[in-house]
Amino acid sequence: MENIITGKAFYCGDFVDTDVMSPGRFEPFGDDEALARIALIDYEANPPFVDPATGRSPFTVIFAGEEFGCGSSRETAPMALALAGAKVVIARSFARIFFRNCVNLGVILPIIYDHPYDEGIVGQEVTVNVEGRYFQVGDKQYTFGDFGPLWPIINAGGLTNYTKQRIAAGELA
Amino acid sequence: MSNIPQSMTHKIMARASGREQVATGDFLEADIDMCFTHDPALQIIRKYFYKEFGADARVWDPTRIALFQDHLVPAKDAGSRHLAIAMDNFAREQDISKYYPYGQNYGICHIMMCERGHVLPGQMILGTDSHSVTYGAFNAFGSGVGVEDMLNVFRTGKLWFRVPEVIEVRVEGKLPEGVMAKDIILRLLGDITMAGASGKTLEFTGSTIENLSAEERMTLCNMTVEGGAKNGIMAMNDAAREYLRKATGRDSFDEVTTDPDFEYSQKIFYQAEELTPMVAYPHRPDNTRTIAQAKSEKIKVNQVYVGSCTGAKMEDLEAFTREISGKKAAPGINLIVVPGSMRIYRELLERGMMQTLMDSGAVIESPGCKACYGAHGGVLGDEEVCLSTTNRNFKGRMGNPGSGVYLASPIVAAKTAVAGYITD
Numbered sequence: 001m002e003n004i005i006t007g008k009a010f011y012c013g014d015f016v017d018t019d020v021m022s023p024g025r026f027e028p029f030g031d032d033e034a035l036a037r038i039a040l041i042d043y044e045a046n047p048p049f050v051d052p053a054t055g056r057s058p059f060t061v062i063f064a065g066e067e068f069g070c071g072s073s074r075e076t077a078p079m080a081l082a083l084a085g086a087k088v089v090i091a092r093s094f095a096r097i098f099f100r101n102c103v104n105l106g107v108i109l110p111i112i113y114d115h116p117y118d119e120g121i122v123g124q125e126v127t128v129n130v131e132g133r134y135f136q137v138g139d140k141q142y143t144f145g146d147f148g149p150l151w152p153i154i155n156a157g158g159l160t161n162y163t164k165q166r167i168a169a170g171e172l173a
Numbered sequence: 174m175s176n177i178p179q180s181m182t183h184k185i186m187a188r189a190s191g192r193e194q195v196a197t198g199d200f201l202e203a204d205i206d207m208c209f210t211h212d213p214a215l216q217i218i219r220k221y222f223y224k225e226f227g228a229d230a231r232v233w234d235p236t237r238i239a240l241f242q243d244h245l246v247p248a249k250d251a252g253s254r255h256l257a258i259a260m261d262n263f264a265r266e267q268d269i270s271k272y273y274p275y276g277q278n279y280g281i282c283h284i285m286m287c288e289r290g291h292v293l294p295g296q297m298i299l300g301t302d303s304h305s306v307t308y309g310a311f312n313a314f315g316s317g318v319g320v321e322d323m324l325n326v327f328r329t330g331k332l333w334f335r336v337p338e339v340i341e342v343r344v345e346g347k348l349p350e351g352v353m354a355k356d357i358i359l360r361l362l363g364d365i366t367m368a369g370a371s372g373k374t375l376e377f378t379g380s381t382i383e384n385l386s387a388e389e390r391m392t393l394c395n396m397t398v399e400g401g402a403k404n405g406i407m408a409m410n411d412a413a414r415e416y417l418r419k420a421t422g423r424d425s426f427d428e429v430t431t432d433p434d435f436e437y438s439q440k441i442f443y444q445a446e447e448l449t450p451m452v453a454y455p456h457r458p459d460n461t462r463t464i465a466q467a468k469s470e471k472i473k474v475n476q477v478y479v480g481s482c483t484g485a486k487m488e489d490l491e492a493f494t495r496e497i498s499g500k501k502a503a504p505g506i507n508l509i510v511v512p513g514s515m516r517i518y519r520e521l522l523e524r525g526m527m528q529t530l531m532d533s534g535a536v537i538e539s540p541g542c543k544a545c546y547g548a549h550g551g552v553l554g555d556e557e558v559c560l561s562t563t564n565r566n567f568k569g570r571m572g573n574p575g576s577g578v579y580l581a582s583p584i585v586a587a588k589t590a591v592a593g594y595i596t597d
């Protein structure tokens with residue numbers, strides 16, 4: 001994942017669960033194309049997260065409320081968001097397993113931040129500077145916490161890839 | 174670095190990550206002291222372990238891994254049997270000696286972890302099972318993780334964490350007769366709801382906790398996950414030390430305590446004398462009522478189930494047996510007792526409790542997870558009702574979405590079995 005991520009913002013409220021992100025009725029989910037197409041399909045918004053014309057999302061950064069990703073621990077939820085085009089979720093809080101899945105799969109950067117935004121943010125340009133540890137909306141800058149050992153995991157494309165890299169580099173026996 | 178007051182969970186994470194101290198919200202990589210998996214998870218872990226890390230890959234430390242067969246033994250079908258065979262193979266390939274297959278030394282993973290001395294104060298302990306929060310009863314950090322996490326722990330002995338916020342649950346005073354740890358945790362869940370401790374630590378303090386027996390402490394920590402907690406934890410007490418001395422053969426332990434000036438994110442208080450037996454109604458463990466309320470509704474039951482890592486430890490069965498001794502289960506009720514481990518099973522036999530239970534009308538099954546999660550016996554018919562000493566009563570958890578499961582303590586289970594309706 002790049003160090004500097006720029007793109008348009010989407011907004012989700014509180015307690016958006018993994019069923020809304022990749023509903024069970026579409027199981028088996030099929031290929032990546034198909035999974036991208038149903039990302040957040042049950043989250044009602046205008047415009048929707050995924051543009052039905054392209055099957056992709058015009059949004060790169062999702063602002064969310066409390067407990068984003070609650071519900072069952074399906075890994076297809078963060079995968080769907082990422083395949084559709086999202087790279088970052090900035091939430092007031094995350095459900096624990098969803099957060100772990102984002103990092104372990106290395107597909108979404110989950111930033112925990114008590115941001116001031118609501119639906120009004122949709123469509124605005126956002127820049128996230130990972131190593132600088134801030135995100136920017138217009139002229140407003142917000143500093144988030146240190147990702148510590150998580151950034152190399154996300155960068156490696158997930159936990160198992162990271163482990164393999166470390167073994168190959170001789171860092172682990 | 175300025176001094177940050179630490180909770181016991183903070184101190185365990187600091188030590189495991191080689192730091193002096195940690196701050197809430199910090200991300201860190203911790204060295205894992207002990208971990209385990211069970212039959213439903215091992216087969217897939219084994220498959221990816223060799224696929225990702227190579228056919229000759231070795232686990233980081235075979236002495237720090239335990240393997241349990243508890244969910245699907247004895248096998249109910251060929252698929253279940255293949256899970257057990259995969260585990261046999263993995264234990265052999267990796268020289269894992271803390272292996273407890275179906276036989277004379279098996280039982281439910283969480284009970285076995287404690288009973289066999291694989292839990293020590295101050296340790297980081299992980300399992301591929303959400304009720305791994307149980308180990309906080311012995312002042313350890315215990316938490317459940319996913320298969321991907323465990324796959325990497327097996328290879329590296331390390332895993333990343335976020336230092337959680339800590340909620341204090343203080344209970345003071347003496348519990349009334351007939352009130353058990355199960356009632357405390359059900360009361361708490363009703364108050365904070367299933368999201369109430371999401372990703373946080375539930376730390377228990379107060380004189381009631383200090384005086385609680387080791388296995389009652391396990392019950393409390395075990396169900397913290399029903400509130401969404403990352404872990405449950407408490408300071409050691411004499412009963413817990415005595416339990417661990419027997420289980421581990423050790424005399425002293427590296428206990429951790431919370432700094433007096435540590436700031437909890439939330440504080441909850443209960444006066445023990447004011448607590449009563451509680452019942453969780455279908456289909457959520459936080460859907461609780463007092464026993465007085467439940468009793469007034471005369472809820473008829475078809476089955477009473479005494480089992481699981483929550484409700485089939487030795488003390489649970491002692492409480493149940495004491496209560497039902499000399500009485501008989503109401504006609505038509507299936508009274509199923511599933512001891513948590515073979516050691517408990519044997520003790521029931523040696524102490525004559527088996528006789529008492531059988532005289533009351535109970536059928537004593539072999540140890541395991543069984544009806545707790547609906548995959549292995551004890552399934553109810555449509556509209557049928559079970560009163561259970563387990564921990565979850567989600568729709569269909571016991572095998573039939575059309576049935577209703579009520580959760581309560583072993584004492585309430587015994588009284589209910591005799592009366593035929595939920596009572597104390």
Ligand code: SF4
Nearest residue numbers: 281481482542545546
């Ligand atoms: S007894 Fe029930 S809750 Fe405990 S480990 Fe087994 S299935 Fe899970």
